[in-house]
Amino acid sequence: MRVAFVTAGDPGRRTGGYLYNARVLCGLRDRGHEVTEVVASGAGPEDQEAAARGPGPLAEPGAFDVVVVDALARIACSPHLDRWRAAVPVVALVHELPAVADPGAGATGREPGYEEPLLRSERLVAVSRDGASILRDRGAPPRRIRVISPGFDRLLRHEPAASEDPAKVQALCVAQWIPRKGIRELAEAWTSRERPGAALTLAGETGADPAYTASVRATLAAGSGSVNVAGAVDDAVLSGLYQSSDLFVLSSRYEGYGMVFAEALAHGLPVIACSTGPVPELVGREAGLLVPPEDPEALSGALDRLLGDPDLRRRLSEAACRRARDLPRWQDTVDGFEKVLKEASLTRTRHREVRP
Secondary structure, rough: OOEEEEEEEOOOOOHHHHHHHHHHHHHHHHOOOOOEEEOOOOOOOHHHHHHHOOOOOOOOHHHEEEEEOOOOOOHOOOOOHHHHHHHOOOEEOOOOOOHHHHHOHHHHHHHHHHHHHHHHEEEEOOOOOOHHHHHHHOOOOHEEEEOOOOOOOOOOOOOOOOOOOOOOEEEEEEEHHHHHHHHHHHHHHHHHOOOOEEEEEEEEEOOOHHHHHHHHHHHHHHOOOOOOOOOEEOOHHHHHHHHOEEHHHHHHHOOOOHHHHHHHHHOOOEEEOOOOOOOHHHHHHEEEEEEEOOHHHHHHHHHHHHHHHHHHHHHHHHHHHHHHHHOOOOHHHHHHHHHHHHHHHHHHHHHHHHHO
């Protein structure tokens, strides 16, 4: 099958959506499909709006059997989607709708016009049942929606390295530093009091929003507590961080799915997270402590409970391991995506066969 996969921004970034895309594309190619990745423009609204005024990123959509459009590229692609659909089946991959994930972002006032062409696609892939519910609420026909969640088994397992201080309780957060990930709230919660015998590591991109990064660093500098800013790390380092940690914490106010939560569960880590979006279903209340979003005091209280109670950490860790056994693996993700591509292609073939 010849597949065009259209996205925006830097596909090499190590954030959840791009990692999902890379795993799916690699899996499809391994199965013999001819997949062409097309970067429509930069990820920002201004870059995409400039690209949208051009001829579009696909000169000949009919050269493919299926076109997949990452909703991240919705602005650059929206003027062209109906024309593409006239030539080839289109599958929309919706990690999250920006109007839901980040309602304060720049282009959201015009989001309905960008979303509507996506909703007319032959198939819409959501990465969680919560995401599928949002698509239905936006008017997408339920029969066209499929849920294909990420896997958790991306990272190689190995024996954890010996901790420099085994007596310390190690907390880990993995996220890029943008407002909806709640990094500043976590910094406020962690540094609001002394946390003897505990340390927090922050892993993930720090440069996506310089002003926000500056506010996080200022919060860390003004407070107390042991915090290590690891920044963006490769898979080997990240795997080591998961295995040498005692708990995982991320106070994101919205996630399309939350791959890092699944990876934390797979490493047996108790989780502290916000009770929003798909996170409660993913984590399960037996494996984590859930707090309201944007509430540093509630987050600090959850940290107090988990840092100070080794028996609670043990019980939640055991539940995390049980929960991980029910989560999809990347093989399942590629299986599901391949099936959707075939469905979309077959649907278009049937429509052509019944035309007079």
